[in-house]
Amino acid sequence: xxxxxxxxxxxxxxxxxxxxxxxxxxxxxxxxxxxxxxxxxxxxxxxxxxxxxxxxxxxxxxxxxxxxxxxxxxxxxxxxxxxxxxxxxxxxxxxxxxxxxxxxxxxxxxxxxxxxxxxxxxxxxxxxxxxxxxx
Amino acid sequence: xxxxxxxxxxxxxxxxxxxxxxxxxxxxxxxxxxxxxxxxxxxxxxxxxxxxxxxxxxxxxxxxxxxxxxxxxxxxxxxxxxxxxxxxxxxxxxxxxxxxxxxxxxxxxxxxxxxxxxxxxxxxxxxxxxxxxxx
Numbered sequence: 001x002x003x004x005x006x007x008x009x010x011x012x013x014x015x016x017x018x019x020x021x022x023x024x025x026x027x028x029x030x031x032x033x034x035x036x037x038x039x040x041x042x043x044x045x046x047x048x049x050x051x052x053x054x055x056x057x058x059x060x061x062x063x064x065x066x067x068x069x070x071x072x073x074x075x076x077x078x079x080x081x082x083x084x085x086x087x088x089x090x091x092x093x094x095x096x097x098x099x100x101x102x103x104x105x106x107x108x109x110x111x112x113x114x115x116x117x118x119x120x121x122x123x124x125x126x127x128x129x130x131x132x133x134x135x
Numbered sequence: 136x137x138x139x140x141x142x143x144x145x146x147x148x149x150x151x152x153x154x155x156x157x158x159x160x161x162x163x164x165x166x167x168x169x170x171x172x173x174x175x176x177x178x179x180x181x182x183x184x185x186x187x188x189x190x191x192x193x194x195x196x197x198x199x200x201x202x203x204x205x206x207x208x209x210x211x212x213x214x215x216x217x218x219x220x221x222x223x224x225x226x227x228x229x230x231x232x233x234x235x236x237x238x239x240x241x242x243x244x245x246x247x248x249x250x251x252x253x254x255x256x257x258x259x260x261x262x263x264x265x266x267x268x269x270x
Contacts, residue, residue, distance in 0.1 A: 133245065
């Protein structure tokens with residue numbers, strides 16, 4: 001689903017951008033959705049983009065760089081997702097020629113797919129609401 | 136609609152609480168929705184609660200106090216809403232015996248009603264999504 005993949009705004013690293021918005025006159029309806037796990041944030045827009053980039057680059061550091069994010073921050077997000085998930089979303093291999101790589105597990109693939117489905121339906125919700133909103 | 140009025144968490148003044156969440160096992164689906172006007176935030180959860188409290192107390196300062204919010208912050212929120220709206224949502228009267236009061240305009244009443252309708256449908260959206268979410 002690359003064509004519909006949202007752009008990540010690297011100027012806005014510390015908070016996820018709004019998940020969707022629809023303009024009507026001067027007004028926009030905006031919103032965000034995210035999933036919290038047993039002890040903190042599990043999955044939201046920025047984390048889903050990070051998982052996609054890890055799939056694309058096979059590396060947490062290259063995924064982080066592509067998003068203008070520090071390796072440390074990306075690593076912490078991956079660690080947080082792996083801890084909150086029922087089974088890890090990302091597997092890492094350390095050492096070896098060329099250093100360690102990272103790849104998504106099948107649970108990671110499923111989490112991305114599930115989140116983008118939710119995200120698409122949420123955008124549709126906002127679109128419908130905007131059409132009926134009286135402001 | 137007082138019975139369904141959400142509680143405002145006064146420990147969380149600087150950011151609106153999540154508009155809705157549904158627990159399932161250890162996971163919660165959370166989200167927020169808000170409306171932006173031509174030059175900034177127009178209406179969200181905290182602002183809608185503030186408008187309701189102004190209707191209830193007939194005073195910005197008492198409404199602010201009831202939410203654990205400074206008068207200055209409440210006044211700025213009201214000023215922002217009035218500037219972003221097509222017509223003012225809150226009218227204030229200065230001076231006179233007992234100081235100035237504040238009351239909602241018919242546009243203010245309509246804005247509250249419109250936002251809580253959106254909010255209720257968003258909670259329903261989250262509930263339905265939570266039931267179908269595979270995590």
